[in-house]
Amino acid sequence: MKLSPHSSPAEPADLLIRMHNQVGAAVDVTGHYRQARWYCHGCGESSEFPAEDIVSFTRRKANDHAGQCRAAYHHLHR
Secondary structure (H helix, E strand, O other), rough: OOOOOOOOOOOOOEEEEEOOOOOOOEEEEEEEEOOOEEEOOOHHHHHHHHEEEEEHHHHHHHHHHHHHHOOOOOOOOO
């Protein structure tokens, strides 16, 4: 699998969990135990209500998204 800035982006300071979607783009869970959010580097989708869920609920939502998402945003240079 080719690594790109979207499949292997720099880790944010508050990264709790990193998983990958169906094509390898990173899906990050960030924040802390009581206020976590998720963001998909493939399609750009994220938590509906940022930083309002405890990490176990956020992890479940991020994993559900990663299991279905097949987006791998790649900026093509001309």
